[in-house]
Amino acid sequence: MEKKRIVTGDRPTGRLHIGHYFGSLKNRVKMQESGEYDPYILVADVQALTDNFNNPEKVRKNVREVVMDYLSVGIDPEKTTIYIQSMIPEVAELTVFYSNLVTIARLERNPTVKTEIAQKRDLFGESVTYGFLGYPVSQAADITALEGKIVPVGEDQLPLIEQCREIVRKFNSIYGEVLVEPEAVLSKEKRIKGLDGNEKMGKSLGNAIYLSDSEEEVNKKVMSAVTDPNRIKKDDLGNPDVCMVAYYHKLFSSEEECKTVCEECRAGKRGCVACKKQLAKNINATLEPMRQKRKYYEERPELVDEILIKGTEKARQTAKETMKKVKKAMKLDYFE
Numbered sequence: 001m002e003k004k005r006i007v008t009g010d011r012p013t014g015r016l017h018i019g020h021y022f023g024s025l026k027n028r029v030k031m032q033e034s035g036e037y038d039p040y041i042l043v044a045d046v047q048a049l050t051d052n053f054n055n056p057e058k059v060r061k062n063v064r065e066v067v068m069d070y071l072s073v074g075i076d077p078e079k080t081t082i083y084i085q086s087m088i089p090e091v092a093e094l095t096v097f098y099s100n101l102v103t104i105a106r107l108e109r110n111p112t113v114k115t116e117i118a119q120k121r122d123l124f125g126e127s128v129t130y131g132f133l134g135y136p137v138s139q140a141a142d143i144t145a146l147e148g149k150i151v152p153v154g155e156d157q158l159p160l161i162e163q164c165r166e167i168v169r170k171f172n173s174i175y176g177e178v179l180v181e182p183e184a185v186l187s188k189e190k191r192i193k194g195l196d197g198n199e200k201m202g203k204s205l206g207n208a209i210y211l212s213d214s215e216e217e218v219n220k221k222v223m224s225a226v227t228d229p230n231r232i233k234k235d236d237l238g239n240p241d242v243c244m245v246a247y248y249h250k251l252f253s254s255e256e257e258c259k260t261v262c263e264e265c266r267a268g269k270r271g272c273v274a275c276k277k278q279l280a281k282n283i284n285a286t287l288e289p290m291r292q293k294r295k296y297y298e299e300r301p302e303l304v305d306e307i308l309i310k311g312t313e314k315a316r317q318t319a320k321e322t323m324k325k326v327k328k329a330m331k332l333d334y335f336e
């Protein structure tokens, strides 16, 4: 049976954290290992520039950081093709072609874009750039250039895939059945909250544990995690439902351990410090093999380059074939 092509990606604007791990990376590794798919992961540097155009150095630096994060969690370049978005010029070409098939009003209504614009007032002021408003079009080009069939996403990315599907249908209805319509597969994992209890874990919020954090950094961060505010002394009865330490225990500790921790907390028998120490130990046990893998690649940057060069070449080949079909359908194949 033919393997289903998956296309996913991340904006390289910072190293990846445990929220990314539980939200998407873990699932990507699982899908990779199932052998049922042909997965591609793109490092979306062009998309990252849409809201970081004034900071190219940040984007450049994080391309390799993000790739090392992928490798450290077990993305295997023999099974998953990793490539750099800006190195596929066909994606930029497709974006221009697709831009005729999308209205400005439709882009402005995209809930994901709308939320992001509201969050980026500092950058955009009263008027958003053409590039940022149009990034869903570029993302549609990412997916269709590779004939992606499946796009595993979190809730927040659903409107982007819906927009891509609309573009595909419009294209095919005008120029003929050329593009593959992708399907969003919603990740079952929910978004991981930050150490401070914020709904979102993120760099700008300063509440994230990074996959590449050292043991000391993890220990320090866990000590700062928000616990039940009503519990002041150890023998106060605690409420693990409002404690971030208990929340992370559920992700990193065994069921047995979670049960004991919560029971002892409710009974006022376990102090927060002991509870945090145990959590930090378990997080470190999960991250340690990742740190080892990361170190291996950090010491061999030429290997990372080689993976990216090979992956990009492979992705480019497919994109070129798509472009040929697209140009023929759009009557742009002048000298063929």
Ligand code: TRP
Residues within 6 Å of the ligand: 007, 008, 009, 010, 011, 042, 044, 047, 139, 142, 143, 151, 157
């Ligand atoms: N929008 C995604 C993000 O912000 C990154 C991305 C770019 C992507 N192109 C993609 C995801 C194609 C899936 C498919 O993280």
